[in-house]
Amino acid sequence: MKEQPEQNHKLGCDLHKRKHSLLSPTSSRGKMISKNRGRTGTKNSSVKQKIRPAPKLKVPSEAVGARLTNTSAPQVQTRVPVVDMESPGEASGHVLAPRASNLPSNATPTHLPSPVTDNDTNQDIEMTQPTVDATPADENSASVWADSVEQGVKQLARLYTMIKTDEKRTREPSEKEVKRYIKYMRAFMLFLKHDVEPKPDFKDKYSLDKALGFYLRPDIEPLKKVAPDLLLLAKEILEQYDAEEWGKDFADDGEEGIETDDLGPAIATSSKKGKQSHDTSSSDPTEVVRLPPGSHPIWGLEGIMHGLARKTTEKGRTVLFLDPRYHNKKRNAKVFGHNDHTPGAWWPYQKAALFHGAHGAPQAGITGNPNLGTYSIVVSATSVYRHLNEDKGTELWYSADKSVENADPLNPKISNATRSLEKARKEGTPVRVLRHAGTTCDPRRSPIYPTVGIRYDGLYEVVAQKLGTNKNNGVFKRFKLVRLPDSMNAGVSWEEVQRYPTREQRRQFDHTKDGY
DNA sequence: CGCCGGAAGTTTGTTAAAGT
């Protein structure tokens, strides 16, 4: 259990680096300074580029102008997609995406109605099917399917509002945004068409029938141009489900939907649907979001990544998300006090801390309620705030959010998060403090941070606040937090806390990168 | 100078929660 923090630090970083360089031999240090995100790249020097060892080709991305419009666009809320697939029409745009190679060369352009073909209908179609691991040893498997339909209906509704003609709209959704939804919808409909048997719930509970009926509405002209296959698919599915009377004589949640296994999507529905004489562009192989097996040592029910899953985006990025199967097991973080955690508790990622209720935000540093106080904060070793914070371990000056960007020399930016800290100070409510390793291995950084991952360091009290000035001459609020006595921290001292993560935890952390 | 490689800085994409 006992290890020297210094050594840990070095080790963790080295390991990290090695991995990193493996992935991108030229130069890439993951660093995240993102305050000025969204601004268009001003200097795209392609001049020097030729000297450099061929960098990875860039997707011939949008024109600058397009990006500009996009920046003001809100982030699309892509909830856990049921399945993720390349849309045929976008194939050319993502030549480099790993999945693109799966695309058939005769992919149907989106601007054409999908041909109704017979060939390659029955053979090696990779069905879109969220491969719910058959062994997660729990009862939630079935609900995944239900969730999927629910999710799909929501997204379909969203797409509809996006696409319909509406002159009252203040902001036109960006083309990219729409495309993405179309993509999800295509995946969703293929899933409905091929992979799932209708159930009464689909209609009664999720109103899938109404949702699919959107294709009849007059105000979706734009969609007809962009993705006519969706309309066709919707029509087909409706007819199909109607014909099957929405599975009305299905005994409740039989296993038919769940019998997928890890070995891949398989053609679970070689029954009636696969045999229907026509098929749309659906013969495109699709990618599947695979959820971790319950028995996995790292990602399984007992592993440090339990509750999370990962997927690869179309650009080949690996991202973490909360495993939908365990949404109901996510612990509420809006609780004062330890919330059942012992100081020294450690998680590999902030999202894991989120799942376990240690902190209430996937990324933001403060969670609190302006009327009640702050539940928890995350101090990151490498965030942009690091220069504004002063962290001595048991004593900490923590800067409010937006402290870095504020350029107003007179008025600090006061967000609800800031207010919650003010409230915590007034009321003396305890704040859970978590320290995050951040993503870089700056050797100069303080050794009091965990080497990797995020650690619960205990309850602190907000004892003071004052104003500081940042390099933009803007003022910001900063709060002094002092660690409560060990007796209030389950007897765990600050020194003890720093032993984590242990060597074993670091090892496991490294393994999280291997996926499942 | 040309090249290399590490470090530092920038841009983009992303998910989930809060806000309206």
Next chain:
DNA sequence: ACTTTAACAAACTTCCGGCG
């Protein structure tokens, strides 16, 4: 229900010093 916010993660770009 939909939009906005937040800041992480990774890819990408630039900077810089050492070397032949």
